[in-house]
Structure formats: structure tokens, C-alpha cells
Amino acid sequence: MSPRKIQSQGEIIVRPVLPTDAAAIYAIAANPQVVRFTDHLPGLEYTEIEDWLSEPKDGQYRFAGEIDGSTVGLAWLECRIRPRISHIGDLNLMVHPGHWRQGIGTSLSQAVLDLADNWLNLKRLQAEVLVGNEAALGLLEKLGFEAEGIHSQSLFVDGRFQDEVHLSRLRGLDDVNHDETAKTMIDIDPQSGSPSTQLQDIKVEPAQVHIRPLDPDDSADLYDIFRHRQVCRTTLQLPSQESSANLKRMRDLPSGLHRFAAVTQDRVVGTISLKQHHIPRRAHMGRLGMAVHPDSWGKGIGSRLMEAALDLADNWLDLKRIELDVNTDNPAGIRLYKKCDFAVEGVKRFHTYGDGRWVDSYFMARIR
Numbered sequence: 001m002s003p004r005k006i007q008s009q010g011e012i013i014v015r016p017v018l019p020t021d022a023a024a025i026y027a028i029a030a031n032p033q034v035v036r037f038t039d040h041l042p043g044l045e046y047t048e049i050e051d052w053l054s055e056p057k058d059g060q061y062r063f064a065g066e067i068d069g070s071t072v073g074l075a076w077l078e079c080r081i082r083p084r085i086s087h088i089g090d091l092n093l094m095v096h097p098g099h100w101r102q103g104i105g106t107s108l109s110q111a112v113l114d115l116a117d118n119w120l121n122l123k124r125l126q127a128e129v130l131v132g133n134e135a136a137l138g139l140l141e142k143l144g145f146e147a148e149g150i151h152s153q154s155l156f157v158d159g160r161f162q163d164e165v166h167l168s169r170l171r172g173l174d175d176v177n178h179d180e181t182a183k184t185m186i187d188i189d190p191q192s193g194s195p196s197t198q199l200q201d202i203k204v205e206p207a208q209v210h211i212r213p214l215d216p217d218d219s220a221d222l223y224d225i226f227r228h229r230q231v232c233r234t235t236l237q238l239p240s241q242e243s244s245a246n247l248k249r250m251r252d253l254p255s256g257l258h259r260f261a262a263v264t265q266d267r268v269v270g271t272i273s274l275k276q277h278h279i280p281r282r283a284h285m286g287r288l289g290m291a292v293h294p295d296s297w298g299k300g301i302g303s304r305l306m307e308a309a310l311d312l313a314d315n316w317l318d319l320k321r322i323e324l325d326v327n328t329d330n331p332a333g334i335r336l337y338k339k340c341d342f343a344v345e346g347v348k349r350f351h352t353y354g355d356g357r358w359v360d361s362y363f364m365a366r367i368r
């Protein structure tokens, strides 16, 4: 049963955050009832909040909610930077428990929605909410968010792995070209929750393939893979990318990123990356991305790359949850992931734009 609505005594003001909000925001963020439902640690330090306030990231917009002159709530929107998903923003919200159910969460969210709809023209807002967080689920539902699936065991909460609901709110997409026929090819089987692919068996030819870590000298081969139109279509790449950008990506190795190359006849024909999550309460998770040159599709190279990444995840990093997104019109990818024990957890509607179409993505995960 939801607690009684407490009427707010004062006027709610929502405005951009100020450096002087640090102490009030720390009091909100470090409160144990808030910590539980977010993904930071109870040992959050004051300077972390000061740094966060003084260094806004690209695409991040932060609002504070005041009541009777005190800052008691915080909301921020995080827009995706990559061009093909730049219509997406993530909503984050926290209100001091002493002021729950006074309409502050609603006022803060409305400010974020106004910015997203009327100034940034975002089409897809997303949020992740811990299963059982009835307050956040109720609020988001009131704002027009709909659940798209469940991320299993995606957050470590008070000694246990727990699930999160993935929600989204779509806007301005009613009349656009959205290829429904692609989706019907791979309807989700309601019994197993897995996509029931209608494909013919792909004949796997024996390939002399060697899997090894990526090397800066692989840059030219990788550039050939990633600018290929069919690869762009199934990933987040653009056919316009320049070789220098690709080289930069090759040389940047953020901590927690592990990459392999598949080599046949001295040429890199495929690659896979596994990124361990940087947030401590999600460090049991890794995110996969992969691509094989279209000339080498159907030869078992993706399976070999996947074996290498899963060996690393299971036997060296001890990851519990590996996740990925795959377009619903990519039967080969879905089939490979299914073979490797990934299950569909839900569908991100209008997740990417590319090759002249809007496409949904399955979010899939393998739990160990």
C-alpha cells in the first residue's frame, strides 16, 4: 500500500544546480534510503559531489528542487553523445526522504521533460529503476514511461544482486519509418522469452582463425570492417567515419576495456570488446560489442571471438552478468548470442537510427 500523500507546505522551485548546492546534494545522495535505490556507494565522499557539480559532462543537464529555500531534490538528464542514438536521454532523480511525496520529484521530472521535449527534441527518454522501488515506478508511469523489460541481477544492493526495470517514454515518432516487418522475423517466443529465429542453419566452414589481443597495427583492417555499410547498419558506426578517428579509438584503452582480434591469413577479419562496468556496484557486469567483416560472415569467426571474450569474463574476471544490445533485424547476431546462452530481457523501442530506418534493439544478457 502506498503511504499517505503529505501536502507540501511551501512553493517548489526548480532551477539549474549551483556550486553552493554541494552540502544539500551530499545530504540527499548519502542518505541510506537514497543510496539503496541508486547506484552509488554508502561511502560517498563530499568531494565527489563537489567535483560532480563543478565538472558537468557533455550532454548532462542538472536541476535542483527547492522548497522553502532549501535544496531537497536533484534531477539530471544525460544525453547520448553518439550521433545515431543522440535522440536518447537518461533521466535520474533523487529527493531527500524527509521530503518524499510532496511533489518535488514530479516538479523536477517535469523540468527535465520540458528540456528534453521542447529544447533538445529528444525522442526517447530512459530510466532504470530497482524492482520494488514503487515510488519511482509510480512517478515514471504517471509521466508516461512504459516498462520495456527487466535487467536481471544488474545491481548489487545491500549484499544481494537485484533486478532493475528498464523504462522508456517515446515522443514524436508516430509517423516515422519504423520497420515492423523486420521485427516479425524474430518474434520473441512468449514461453521462453527467447527470440525464435526462423533462419536456415548457417553452414559454418572451418576457418583458420587465430584470436589474439588487438594491436595498434590492426587499425587499417579494423577501419575496413567498421566503415562497411552492413557493419554500420548493425552497430553504432557511421559510413562517414574517418581513419584518424578509428586510429584514435584503437589507441585509447579506457580501464576495464578488453579487446580481441580474429586473424585469418594475416588480416584482421573480426573484433570483440568486453567492457567491465566502472561503477563498483555494477562491477560484476561486462558489456559486449563485436563485428566481423561481411566477407567472413557465416564461417564461425563470431563464435570464436565470443569464446575468447566469455573465457576472459568467466575464468579471469569472474563476471556474473554479460549484456549487449542487438538490433531486432539482425538475425545472425541474435542467433549467435542465443547459442552462447544469452536471453532476451526486453526490447528498446526506436533504439537506433541508421541506413534510413529506425530500429528496435533487444537487450540480452547471460547470467552465470
Ligand SMILES: CC(C)(COP(=O)(O)OP(=O)(O)OC[C@H]1O[C@@H](n2cnc3c(N)ncnc32)[C@H](O)[C@@H]1OP(=O)(O)O)[C@@H](O)C(=O)NCCC(=O)NCCS
Residues within 6 Å of the ligand: 001, 002, 003, 005, 033, 034, 037, 038, 091, 092, 093, 094, 095, 096, 099, 100, 101, 102, 103, 104, 105, 106, 107, 127, 128, 129, 133, 134, 135, 136, 138, 139, 140, 142
Ligand atoms: C522516486 C522519488 C524521486 C520520488 O520523489 P517524490 O518527491 O517523493 O515524488 P512526488 O511527491 O512528486 O510523487 C510523484 C508520484 O510518485 C509516486 N509515488 C511517490 N511515492 C510513492 C510511494 N511511496 N508509493 C507509490 N507511489 C509513490 C506517485 O505516483 C506520486 O504521484 P501522486 O502523489 O500523484 O500519487 C523519491 O522517492 C526518491 O528520491 N527515491 C530514491 C531515489 C530514486 O528512487 N530515484 C529514482 C531513480 S529513476
